[in-house]
C-alpha cells in the first residue's frame with residue numbers, strides 16, 4: 276500500500292491531536308485567550324515566519340527539478356511579499372509596532388522549532404524538508420476547520436481573534452494546504468517502509484515543536 280500524508284498523521288495521532296486541539300487554540304476559538312498571550316504569540320510568529328522564509332529558500336537550493344524550484348520560489352515569495360506584510364499590519368492592530376518586531380529576541384521555542392526545520396532540510400533532501408514543514412503548512416488550516424466545527428467557537432465581532440481564524444480558513448490558505456498535501460502524497464507513494472519510518476520521526480518532532488510553540492504563547496515564555 277502506498278503511503279499518504281494521512282499515514283504520517285496516523286503515526287503520531289496523540290501528538291497531532293494535542294497540537295490541533297491545544298488549549299491555546301480552544302481559548303482562541305471561544306474568545307477567552309488572554310490578549311497578552313496572543314500578543315506574545317504574534318511577536319514570536321513574526322520571527323518564526325522569517326525563519327520559515329529561509330526554509331523555503333533552502334527548499335529552492337534542494338530542488339532537483341524546475342517545477343520544484345518554481346514551487347519553492349512561490350512559497351518564498353508568498354511569505355516575504357504577502358504573509359509577512361499581512362502579519363506586520365495585523366501586529367499593528369494589536370499594538371505591536373514594526374520597530375518592536377525588528378528588535379525582538381527569539382523565544383527558545385521559536386529557536387528550537389525553526390532551527391530544527393532548517394537543520395532537517397540541510398541534512399536531508401527536499402522530502403525531509405517538506406515533511407518538517409508540513410505540520411506548519413497543514414496544521415493551521417486543519418485548526419481553522421476544527422474550530423469552525425465546534426459549537427464553543429465564537430465567530431464575528433464578539434471574538435477578537437476572529438480575523439486570525441478567518442485568515443486560516445481562507446481559500447488561499449486552504450488551497451496552499453491542499454497543494455502541499457498533494458505534493459507530499461505523490462512523493463510518499465514511492466517511499467519504502469524504512470524511509471517512511473524515518474519521515475514519521477521528522478513529522479512527529481515538528482508536531483511536538485508546534486505544541487511547544489502554543490505552550491510558549493500561553494505561558495508567555497521566552
Ligand SMILES: Cc1ncc(CN)c(N)n1
Pocket residue numbers: 320323410411412415485488
Ligand atoms: C508556529 C506556526 N506554525 C504554523 C503557521 C502557519 N503558517 C504559523 N504562522 N506559525
